[in-house]
Amino acid sequence: DVKVTQSSRYLVKRTGEKVFLECVQDMDHENMFWYRQDPGLGLRLIYFSYDVKMKEKGDIPEGYSVSREKKERFSLILESASTNQTSMYLCASSVRDRGYEQYFGPGTRLTVT
Template sequence: DVKVTQSSRYLVKRTGEKVFLECVQDMDHENMFWYRQDPGLGLRLIYFSYDVKMKEKGDIPEGYSVSREKKERFSLILESASTNQTSMYLCASSSMGQGNEQFFGPGTRLTVL
Protein backbone atom coordinates (compact mmCIF):
# COMPACT_ATOMS: atom_id res chain seq x y z
CA ASP A 1 0.00 0.00 0.00
CA VAL A 2 1.10 3.52 -0.72
CA LYS A 3 1.88 5.34 2.43
CA VAL A 4 2.09 9.07 2.83
CA THR A 5 2.97 10.24 6.30
CA GLN A 6 2.95 13.69 7.81
CA SER A 7 5.08 14.70 10.74
CA SER A 8 2.30 15.88 13.05
CA ARG A 9 -1.46 15.37 13.29
CA TYR A 10 -1.96 18.49 15.41
CA LEU A 11 0.24 21.53 15.78
CA VAL A 12 -0.20 24.77 17.71
CA LYS A 13 2.08 27.69 16.94
CA ARG A 14 2.22 31.39 17.73
CA THR A 15 1.98 34.25 15.29
CA GLY A 16 5.36 35.01 13.75
CA GLU A 17 6.86 31.59 14.35
CA LYS A 18 8.52 29.66 11.54
CA VAL A 19 6.66 26.40 10.96
CA PHE A 20 7.83 23.29 9.18
CA LEU A 21 5.41 20.63 7.97
CA GLU A 22 7.03 17.45 6.74
CA CYS A 23 5.65 14.87 4.35
CA VAL A 24 7.20 11.54 3.38
CA GLN A 25 5.99 9.02 0.80
CA ASP A 26 7.27 5.50 0.29
CA MET A 27 6.14 4.76 -3.28
CA ASP A 28 8.93 6.46 -5.20
CA HIS A 29 6.43 8.97 -6.60
CA GLU A 30 7.76 11.82 -8.69
CA ASN A 31 4.94 14.25 -7.89
CA MET A 32 4.18 15.66 -4.46
CA PHE A 33 1.62 18.27 -3.44
CA TRP A 34 0.66 20.47 -0.52
CA TYR A 35 -2.97 21.55 -0.05
CA ARG A 36 -4.88 23.36 2.62
CA GLN A 37 -8.48 22.49 3.39
CA ASP A 38 -10.92 25.00 4.86
CA PRO A 39 -14.68 24.67 5.43
CA GLY A 40 -16.66 25.81 2.42
CA LEU A 41 -13.54 26.25 0.28
CA GLY A 42 -12.56 22.65 -0.37
CA LEU A 43 -8.93 21.79 -1.04
CA ARG A 44 -6.70 24.47 -2.47
CA LEU A 45 -3.28 23.76 -3.91
CA ILE A 46 -0.41 25.62 -2.30
CA TYR A 47 2.64 24.19 -4.07
CA PHE A 48 3.63 21.09 -5.93
CA SER A 49 6.83 19.42 -7.02
CA TYR A 50 7.38 17.08 -9.95
CA ASP A 51 11.00 16.23 -9.19
CA VAL A 52 13.72 16.73 -6.64
CA LYS A 53 14.55 20.42 -6.22
CA MET A 54 11.71 21.35 -8.58
CA LYS A 55 8.66 23.27 -7.39
CA GLU A 56 5.74 25.12 -8.86
CA LYS A 57 3.27 27.48 -7.29
CA GLY A 58 -0.31 26.41 -6.91
CA ASP A 59 -3.32 28.62 -6.37
CA ILE A 60 -2.41 30.10 -2.99
CA PRO A 61 1.40 30.16 -2.52
CA GLU A 62 1.59 33.48 -0.66
CA GLY A 63 3.07 33.10 2.80
CA TYR A 64 4.42 29.62 2.08
CA SER A 65 7.56 28.07 0.68
CA VAL A 66 8.55 24.47 0.02
CA SER A 67 11.61 22.30 -0.10
CA ARG A 68 12.26 19.01 -1.87
CA GLU A 69 15.82 17.86 -1.33
CA LYS A 70 15.01 14.15 -1.56
CA LYS A 71 12.48 12.39 -3.74
CA GLU A 72 10.51 10.95 -0.85
CA ARG A 73 10.26 14.12 1.24
CA PHE A 74 8.40 17.36 0.60
CA SER A 75 8.38 20.09 3.23
CA LEU A 76 6.02 23.03 3.59
CA ILE A 77 7.40 26.08 5.36
CA LEU A 78 5.45 28.95 6.87
CA GLU A 79 8.12 31.63 7.18
CA SER A 80 6.14 33.73 9.66
CA ALA A 81 2.92 32.07 10.71
CA SER A 82 -0.24 34.16 10.80
CA THR A 83 -3.69 33.42 12.21
CA ASN A 84 -5.18 33.16 8.71
CA GLN A 85 -2.93 30.15 8.13
CA THR A 86 -4.86 28.16 10.70
CA SER A 87 -6.10 25.24 8.63
CA MET A 88 -5.87 21.55 7.82
CA TYR A 89 -2.82 20.86 5.67
CA LEU A 90 -2.80 17.81 3.42
CA CYS A 91 0.15 16.33 1.58
CA ALA A 92 -0.29 14.07 -1.45
CA SER A 93 1.83 12.22 -3.96
CA SER A 94 1.26 10.69 -7.38
CA SER A 95 3.22 8.79 -9.97
CA MET A 96 4.94 10.41 -12.92
CA GLY A 97 2.62 11.99 -15.42
CA GLN A 98 -0.20 14.42 -15.08
CA GLY A 99 -3.69 14.05 -13.75
CA ASN A 100 -3.02 10.79 -11.97
CA GLU A 101 -4.65 9.49 -8.82
CA GLN A 102 -3.25 11.20 -5.74
CA PHE A 103 -2.47 9.48 -2.45
CA PHE A 104 -2.99 11.61 0.61
CA GLY A 105 -1.46 11.76 4.05
CA PRO A 106 -3.62 11.96 7.20
CA GLY A 107 -3.31 15.74 7.42
CA THR A 108 -1.90 18.20 9.95
CA ARG A 109 -4.33 20.46 11.74
CA LEU A 110 -2.39 23.66 12.37
CA THR A 111 -3.63 26.31 14.77
CA VAL A 112 -1.84 29.65 14.83
CA LEU A 113 -2.58 31.71 17.94
Protein backbone atom coordinates in the same frame (compact mmCIF):
# COMPACT_ATOMS: atom_id res chain seq x y z
CA ASP B 1 0.14 0.06 -0.32
CA VAL B 2 1.36 3.59 -0.78
CA LYS B 3 1.95 5.37 2.44
CA VAL B 4 2.11 9.11 2.86
CA THR B 5 2.99 10.31 6.33
CA GLN B 6 2.92 13.79 7.81
CA SER B 7 5.07 14.76 10.74
CA SER B 8 2.28 15.95 13.03
CA ARG B 9 -1.49 15.45 13.27
CA TYR B 10 -2.00 18.55 15.40
CA LEU B 11 0.23 21.58 15.78
CA VAL B 12 -0.17 24.82 17.71
CA LYS B 13 2.15 27.72 16.93
CA ARG B 14 2.35 31.39 17.80
CA THR B 15 2.06 34.27 15.34
CA GLY B 16 5.42 35.06 13.78
CA GLU B 17 6.94 31.64 14.35
CA LYS B 18 8.59 29.72 11.52
CA VAL B 19 6.71 26.48 10.95
CA PHE B 20 7.84 23.34 9.15
CA LEU B 21 5.40 20.70 7.97
CA GLU B 22 7.02 17.52 6.76
CA CYS B 23 5.65 14.95 4.34
CA VAL B 24 7.21 11.63 3.40
CA GLN B 25 6.05 9.06 0.83
CA ASP B 26 7.43 5.57 0.46
CA MET B 27 6.53 4.65 -3.13
CA ASP B 28 9.09 6.56 -5.20
CA HIS B 29 6.46 8.92 -6.60
CA GLU B 30 7.81 11.79 -8.66
CA ASN B 31 4.99 14.23 -7.88
CA MET B 32 4.19 15.72 -4.48
CA PHE B 33 1.64 18.32 -3.45
CA TRP B 34 0.66 20.54 -0.54
CA TYR B 35 -2.94 21.65 -0.04
CA ARG B 36 -4.81 23.54 2.60
CA GLN B 37 -8.39 22.65 3.37
CA ASP B 38 -10.90 25.08 4.84
CA PRO B 39 -14.65 24.63 5.39
CA GLY B 40 -16.63 25.56 2.30
CA LEU B 41 -13.52 26.16 0.20
CA GLY B 42 -12.48 22.57 -0.46
CA LEU B 43 -8.83 21.83 -1.20
CA ARG B 44 -6.63 24.63 -2.45
CA LEU B 45 -3.23 23.88 -3.92
CA ILE B 46 -0.33 25.72 -2.31
CA TYR B 47 2.73 24.24 -4.07
CA PHE B 48 3.65 21.14 -5.98
CA SER B 49 6.82 19.47 -7.14
CA TYR B 50 7.58 17.19 -10.11
CA ASP B 51 11.10 16.27 -9.12
CA VAL B 52 13.81 16.83 -6.58
CA LYS B 53 14.63 20.53 -6.22
CA MET B 54 11.74 21.41 -8.56
CA LYS B 55 8.72 23.37 -7.39
CA GLU B 56 5.72 25.04 -8.93
CA LYS B 57 3.35 27.54 -7.37
CA GLY B 58 -0.21 26.49 -6.92
CA ASP B 59 -3.19 28.76 -6.44
CA ILE B 60 -2.34 30.21 -3.03
CA PRO B 61 1.47 30.26 -2.55
CA GLU B 62 1.64 33.57 -0.68
CA GLY B 63 3.11 33.20 2.78
CA TYR B 64 4.45 29.71 2.07
CA SER B 65 7.59 28.14 0.66
CA VAL B 66 8.59 24.53 0.01
CA SER B 67 11.66 22.36 -0.10
CA ARG B 68 12.29 19.08 -1.86
CA GLU B 69 15.85 17.91 -1.30
CA LYS B 70 15.05 14.21 -1.56
CA LYS B 71 12.50 12.47 -3.75
CA GLU B 72 10.53 11.03 -0.86
CA ARG B 73 10.28 14.20 1.23
CA PHE B 74 8.41 17.44 0.59
CA SER B 75 8.39 20.16 3.23
CA LEU B 76 6.04 23.10 3.58
CA ILE B 77 7.41 26.16 5.34
CA LEU B 78 5.50 29.03 6.86
CA GLU B 79 8.18 31.70 7.18
CA SER B 80 6.20 33.79 9.67
CA ALA B 81 2.99 32.14 10.74
CA SER B 82 -0.17 34.24 10.85
CA THR B 83 -3.62 33.49 12.25
CA ASN B 84 -5.12 33.27 8.76
CA GLN B 85 -2.90 30.27 8.14
CA THR B 86 -4.83 28.27 10.72
CA SER B 87 -6.09 25.37 8.64
CA MET B 88 -5.88 21.67 7.80
CA TYR B 89 -2.83 20.94 5.64
CA LEU B 90 -2.82 17.88 3.40
CA CYS B 91 0.11 16.38 1.57
CA ALA B 92 -0.25 14.07 -1.43
CA SER B 93 1.91 12.20 -3.91
CA SER B 94 1.24 10.74 -7.35
CA VAL B 95 2.80 8.93 -10.28
CA ARG B 96 1.99 8.96 -13.99
CA ASP B 97 1.43 5.21 -14.28
CA ARG B 98 -1.76 5.38 -12.23
CA GLY B 99 -3.28 8.28 -14.13
CA TYR B 100 -1.86 10.73 -11.60
CA GLU B 101 -4.10 9.37 -8.87
CA GLN B 102 -3.09 11.20 -5.72
CA TYR B 103 -2.40 9.48 -2.41
CA PHE B 104 -3.02 11.59 0.65
CA GLY B 105 -1.51 11.77 4.08
CA PRO B 106 -3.71 12.03 7.19
CA GLY B 107 -3.36 15.81 7.41
CA THR B 108 -1.93 18.27 9.92
CA ARG B 109 -4.34 20.56 11.72
CA LEU B 110 -2.38 23.74 12.37
CA THR B 111 -3.59 26.38 14.78
CA VAL B 112 -1.79 29.72 14.89
CA THR B 113 -2.56 31.81 17.96
